[in-house]
Amino acid sequence: MGIKNSCVLFAIVVLLVACDKKRVFDEYQSVGSGWNKDSIVSFTLPELDSTKRYNLFVNLRANDDYKFNNIFLIVAMEQKNGFTKVDTLEYQMANPDGSLLGDGFSDLKESKLFYKEKVICKGQLKVYIKQALRENDKVPGVSVLDGITDVGFRIETID
Numbered sequence: 001m002g003i004k005n006s007c008v009l010f011a012i013v014v015l016l017v018a019c020d021k022k023r024v025f026d027e028y029q030s031v032g033s034g035w036n037k038d039s040i041v042s043f044t045l046p047e048l049d050s051t052k053r054y055n056l057f058v059n060l061r062a063n064d065d066y067k068f069n070n071i072f073l074i075v076a077m078e079q080k081n082g083f084t085k086v087d088t089l090e091y092q093m094a095n096p097d098g099s100l101l102g103d104g105f106s107d108l109k110e111s112k113l114f115y116k117e118k119v120i121c122k123g124q125l126k127v128y129i130k131q132a133l134r135e136n137d138k139v140p141g142v143s144v145l146d147g148i149t150d151v152g153f154r155i156e157t158i159d
Contacts, residue, residue: 022159024054028061028152034144041129041151048121052157056115058129059152062093062100064107066147068133069094075115076128088132089115108149118158127153 020026029041048054058073071093078084091113094100102109129151133142 022156023154024048024157025155026059026152027154028059028150030150031148033065033149034146035131035148035151036144037131037141039130043127043129043153045121045125045127045153045155047124048155050120050122053118053120055117055156055158056119057154057156058089058091058113058115059150059154060093060102060111060113060148061150061152062102062109062111062147063149064100064147066093066100066145068145069096069098070133071145071148072132072134074130074132078126078128079122080124087115089113112154121155129153 025043025045027043029043031039031041058075060071069092071091073089073091074086075089076084076086091111092101093111100107100109102111104110131142131145131148133145134140
């Protein structure tokens with residue numbers, strides 16, 4: 001009985017991994033139960049084939065403690081020579097009724113947010129992600145963004 005269950009579980013895992021053929025890089029870092037405004041999440045990306053184009057994504061995991069409709073992120077991509085391109089991005093995180101967008105069966109939702117499309121990546125790159133959410137009519141940022149539990153970065157090949 002144990003061997004049969006193990007074989008079935010192994011087959012399911014192999015199928016799930018095989019179905020994600022576009023994935024080149026997919027990594028998450030935990031930020032605990034909330035994302036501090038001074039916390040920068042960083043990823044060192046693998047060297048990619050400079051003859052191919054890729055789609056880049058920021059992935060966020062959020063739970064019902066996230067009380068905002070949107071999120072602002074500052075994403076910096078640093079090349080090996082030190083040249084850094086910085087983008088300020090806004091993404092919708094919830095429906096008008098307050099329910100979180102994203103995939104998931106429980107109160108934890110995973111959002112796959114487009115960062116860049118059809119880019120060519122040359123050399124070793126590092127990505128830095130910081131939250132920059134502010135409440136309406138307030139200058140200081142939200143010091144701890146409750147409900148965001150993990151921040152990820154994903155690279156996919158283009159067919």
